[in-house]
Structures are given as C-alpha cells and as structure tokens.
Amino acid sequence: MSAKRGALAVGTLLRREVVRFLRQKDRVLGALGSPIVFWFLIGSGLGGSFRLPAGAPAGGGSEGLSYLQYFFPGTVVLILLFTAVFSTISIIEDRREGFLQGVLVSPVSRRAIVMGKLLGGTILAFGQGLLFLLILPFVGVNFWQIDFIPVCLVLFLMSFGLTAMGFVMAWRLDSTQGFHAVMNLFLLPLWLLSGALFPPSGAPGWLQGVMRVNPLTYSIAALHRGLFHEAGAASQLPSYGISLAVNAFFAAAMFLFAVWVAERKGE
Numbered sequence: 001m002s003a004k005r006g007a008l009a010v011g012t013l014l015r016r017e018v019v020r021f022l023r024q025k026d027r028v029l030g031a032l033g034s035p036i037v038f039w040f041l042i043g044s045g046l047g048g049s050f051r052l053p054a055g056a057p058a059g060g061g062s063e064g065l066s067y068l069q070y071f072f073p074g075t076v077v078l079i080l081l082f083t084a085v086f087s088t089i090s091i092i093e094d095r096r097e098g099f100l101q102g103v104l105v106s107p108v109s110r111r112a113i114v115m116g117k118l119l120g121g122t123i124l125a126f127g128q129g130l131l132f133l134l135i136l137p138f139v140g141v142n143f144w145q146i147d148f149i150p151v152c153l154v155l156f157l158m159s160f161g162l163t164a165m166g167f168v169m170a171w172r173l174d175s176t177q178g179f180h181a182v183m184n185l186f187l188l189p190l191w192l193l194s195g196a197l198f199p200p201s202g203a204p205g206w207l208q209g210v211m212r213v214n215p216l217t218y219s220i221a222a223l224h225r226g227l228f229h230e231a232g233a234a235s236q237l238p239s240y241g242i243s244l245a246v247n248a249f250f251a252a253a254m255f256l257f258a259v260w261v262a263e264r265k266g267e
Contacts (some may be wrong), residue, residue, distance in 0.1 A: 006112035010119065013103075017087060017120025035082065036132070039075035042197075043068035065228060069139050073223035074196025077158065077216055079132055080125045081191055084159050085166035085183055087121035092176055110262045114167065118255065121163035122156065129155045141227060150240060151226035157247040158219045164254035171261050195220045218246040 043066075094100040103113055130152070136143065166183070173179045193207070194216035200208050211217045222243035238246075 006109055009103075009106075009108040009112045010116040013113065013116025014120040014123065017090065017117065018123060020090065021087065021124050035075050035078045036135075038078065039068075039071055043071045066139070069141070069228065070199075071197070072136075072139055073220050073227060074191075074194070076129050076132055076155070076223060077194065077196060077219055078191060080129050080155065080159050081162055081187055083128050084121050084125035084162035085187060087124055088117070088163060088166035088170040089176055089179055091117065091167065091170040092173060092179060095174070111259050114255075114258050114262050117167060118160060118163050118258065121166070122159040125159035125163065126152075126156050129159065136227070145229075147226040147229075150244070151223060153244065154219055154222040154226065154247055157244070157251045158216075161215070161247065161251035161254045164251070164258045167258045168254070168261050171258075190214060190216055193217070215246055215250040218243040222247065 091100065094103075104110070133146075133151075136146070169182060169186075170179055173182065193211050193214050195211060196216075200211045200217065203211065218238055221237040222240060224237055225240055225243070237243075
C-alpha cells in the first residue's frame with residue numbers, strides 16, 4: 001500500500017511540474033530561446049577566429065569542425081542547465097504558498113516527494129534538449145549519423161543530475177532572488193569549465209585539471225562523440241564508457257544528496 005501511495009505521489013508531482021511549466025509560456029521561451037540565440041551569436045561571431053586542434057574532422061568528413069558545430073553540444077548542456085536547475089525554483093514557490101508544507105505532512109515518504117520533483121524537472125529538461133537536436137541538419141549533421149541511444153541516455157542522466165543539484169540548493173533557500181544569485185555564481189563557471197566554449201586541450205594545465213573533475217566535461221565529451229564521431233576521437237575526448245559512468249555517478253550521487261537534505265530532521 002505504501003509503495004502504491006509513493007508511486008501515486010511521484011506521478012502527481014511529476015505531472016504538476018510539467019503542467020505548470022507548459023502554462024508559463026515565458027519559461028518555455030526563455031529556457032529554449034535564449035540558449036539558441038546565444039549559440040547562434042557566439043558561434044557566428046567566433047567562427048572565423050576559432051581553430052580546433054588539428055585532425056578533428058566533422059562527422060566523418062574531411063573538413064574541419066566549424067565552431068557552430070563545436071558549440072552545439074555546449075548549447076544543449078546550457079539548455080538542460082537552465083531548464084533542469086531553474087525548474088526547482090518551484091520548491092521555493094511551493095514553500096511560500098504552503099503547498100510544500102502540505103505535501104511534507106502527508107503520509108508519503110520524502111524520498112517519493114524528491115523523486116516526483118526530480119522527474120518533473122528531468123522530463124522538462126530532457127524534452128527541450130531533444131527539441132534542440134532538431135536543428136542538427138542546419139549545422140550539417142544528419143539524424144541517421146548520430147548515436148541516438150547514447151545521446152538520449154546522456155541527456156537524461158545529465159537532466160536528472162542537474163535537477164537534483166538545483167533541488168539541493170532550492171531546499172535550503174527562502175527567496176527566488178537568492179536562488180538566482182547563488183545558481184548564477186555557481187552554474188556559469190560550471191558550464192564554462194566543461195569544454196562548452198573551448199576544448200580542454202587548448203587550456204593551461206591547471207585549468208585542464210579543473211575541467212577533468214567537472215562532471216559536465218564528460219557530458220560534453222559524450223555528446224561530441226555521439227554527434228561528431230571522428231571529431232570526438234581526434235580530440236582525445238574521454239571514451240563513451242567513462243563519460244556515461246561519470247554521468248551516472250553524478251546523477252546517483254546528487255539524488256542521494258537531495259534525499260538526505262529532504263529527510264534531515266527539522267526540514
């Protein structure tokens with residue numbers, strides 16, 4: 001009976017997150033539109049001056065990988081980052097409106113509450129990441145050339161881990177302004193040091209060390225391998241196995257951390 005109650009709570013909270021998001025058109029536009037504009041402007045502006053390391057062909061061809069192509073996986077990660085993390089702002093809003101307190105005193109485990117909130121944000125981020133992949137033909141990549149299943153797996157794991165990270169921070173904060181300030185201070189460096197804007201091979205040694213411990217670096221690497229096969233190999237990116245393992249570990253660790261934070265006494 002408790003398992004059935006928990007599954008119902010997870011489904012209800014998941015559906016609530018999706019419905020709330022779809023009803024707020026500005027959130028849909030901001031989460032997907034801003035990164036697309038960012039990708040196009042940055043990619044076009046730096047395309048003529050940016051040079052990748054030698055021997056990085058694009059998608060099996062002989063021509064060098066353009067910067068719009070190189071920046072594409074970084075933009076996917078940015079979309080997931082915006083959507084997954086900022087979807088957890090609803091935790092602060094629910095607390096202010098009294099909804100969260102009502103859920104916490106219900107006969108449902110906090111683990112189920114956490115899972116419902118996380119899956120809601122994960123589905124939103126994962127869906128928008130897939131929508132952005134529809135632009136691939138405009139950057140010279142055909143859909144049948146990509147490793148679709150590994151790419152989807154990476155997108156899902158990344159979305160789940162990032163949503164859990166946002167949950168942990170939102171659970172401890174009382175204002176949306178504070179949440180925005182903390183997340184911008186933390187998220188932008190996390191994204192910038194992932195290989196989204198520049199390859200790790202061109203960075204100083206100390207910066208390469210920082211990028212190696214950044215889980216988003218392995219998400220970027222997996223997307224490069226999935227979308228631009230030979231480019232990933234030529235750029236000496238981490239293998240699929242290592243990238244998927246790091247993403248899975250990050251998602252699992254952040255989920256356990258979110259459950260621990262939610263189950264702490266007095267919360």
